[in-house]
Amino acid sequence: MSRDLTIVTSNVHKAREVAAFFGGSVDVRHVALDIPEIRSDDIEEIAREKARYAYDHLHVPLIVDDTAFSIDTLNGFPGPYAAYVLSSIGNMGILRLMEGTLDRNARFTTAIAFADDSGVVVFSGTISGRIITAPRGTSGFGYDPIFEVDGQTLAEIPLEEKSAISHRARALTAFRDWFMNRERTGRG
Template sequence: MSNKLVFATNNVHKLEEVNAMLNGAFELLTLNQIGCNEDIPETGNTFIENAGQKSWYVYENFEMNCFGDDSGLEVDALNGEPGVYSARYSGSRDHEKNIDLLLAKLQGVENRTARFKAVISLVIEGKEYLFEGIVEGSIRHERSGTDGFGYDPVFQPDGYNITFAEMSMDEKNAISHRGRAVEKLVAFLKENS
């Protein structure tokens, strides 16, 4: 297996997080770097479907081994919203607007349990492998912290009294949903390389 892998993203934050965990074991290429400028469809109803759409799209159109991820926030009191719509919950990709909408919908709601879920679909030589990571926590009433992205300023993981946005990248990667999924991916890649 080549040590080059396409990560089906152009999200710099995700790339930094995953690169930090791979620790140089693989050379990650982004969609831009392989000349994929199309908007890969994300029309699935689940994280698994969306992650698979990305990795298969790259594998079939660029003939390169690839992994794609889909992740999001599931809030129990909102029946799992925002779920697969996490990145564009407010109708835009504006993190602040997404958080504002979430907090507005949770106004006066006592049950604030939530989880971040990430699914990675890895397609190698035409076979798909899936890796999932989950971190349980709750939604704060207001933002706290300046690091991270997305819902990090309002998500407090179980067992901590700070949000993801108050953690260093290393601290967050050690317990995050994407961190847990990537750990499984890295273990698999090292075993099979």
């Protein structure tokens, strides 16, 4: 079995993070494909359907991901609509929504769906933290400058370190363990 894997995303930052995560043990290729996204509160269902669509178009072993950003005091908002909310109101809009709020707990959950000719398998990972009151850091992307874990925002943590602790890293670890074992045993 081949150790080639395609990541399907329009986000070049995610593609780099995934490639860095595998550190050369898997040949990670990046393809940007416009994938219609179903509306659901279930991040795993969204990732599963995106993977089916991508595989039907590309016919290569691939992964897609979807991430939810859930803020406790906002009843889980923006959840799976994180990308839309980020492009609409940005980090400063989130900070304005949270002005005067004491409960600043939040979490990222990433679902990674792998698809090949045998079907789709989904892996997920979560990281908990809190929303700070002003952006910090210059690394990362998206909500990273306002999301703090153990005293540092994800934007203050170097990519290599972030790639080891993030929600995406946790989902990727579960996927990698399964994928590498599958490669070794030749089973699906």
